[in-house]
Amino acid sequence: AQSVTQLGSHVSVSEGALVLLRCNYSSSVPPYLFWYVQYPNQGLQLLLKYTTGATLVKGINGFEAEFKKSETSFHLTKPSAHMSDAAEYFCAVSLGNTGGFKTIFGAGTRLFVKA
Amino acid sequence: DAMVIQNPRYQVTQFGKPVTLSCSQTLNHNVMYWYQQKSSQAPKLLFHYYDKDFNNEADTPDNFQSRRPNTSFCFLDIRSPGLGDAAMYLCATSIPVAGPVYFGPGTRLLVL
Secondary structure, three states, rough: OEEEEEEOOEEEEOOOOEEEEEEEEOOOOOEEEEEEEEEEEEEEEEEEEEEEOOEEOOOOHEEEEEOOOOOOOEEEEEEEEEEEOEEEEEEEEOOOOHHHHOOOEEEOOEEEEEE | OEEEEEOOOEEOOOOOOEEEEEEEOOOOOEEEEEEEOOOOOOEEEEEEEEEEEEOOOOOOOEEEEEEEEOOOEEEEOOOOOOOHHEEEEEEEOOOOOOOOOEEEEOOEEEEO
């Protein structure tokens, strides 16, 4: 079964430091992968997506992620953290038509940004 | 702007009193989802529709039902809410295959 695992339920960085949020997937077929951000009491907002093509994907708010098939990873990075980046981040995989078009989410990583 | 709309944003109900949460979309997407999200947890898929085809998750309680009268609207009915059903309920849509999921702002349900 396809799934995603997010390493680290909490990550804390200083403002201006590199943000690295880890996600590994398990998939027997080429996956469709996504990162979402959730601010308190709001729905999830799409940050970026990987479907096919270029393995380095750029998203909103300066975030990017690299699809590494050899490592089955799709880690999210941002060169310089901002206070406004503090939120919950979810990695997700779409099961496509073989899985009834369901999207499965990882457990989430809460990002804290220190001044 | 095309979007997913959920009403109300906050819903208070009494233990055992049926409640209906509403969702509408202007994206014209085939697939609509209902997720339940409890504090500090990932969204948990309850069920989804691909057009009119209803797909229930195996572990979704019978207490939860859904209706999709047309492409734009979807409803979540909780027949007899328990205290454990207090959560954020997220409606979402997508296009099939590789489409990302677009979420509404959620309805926070409180059960007294």
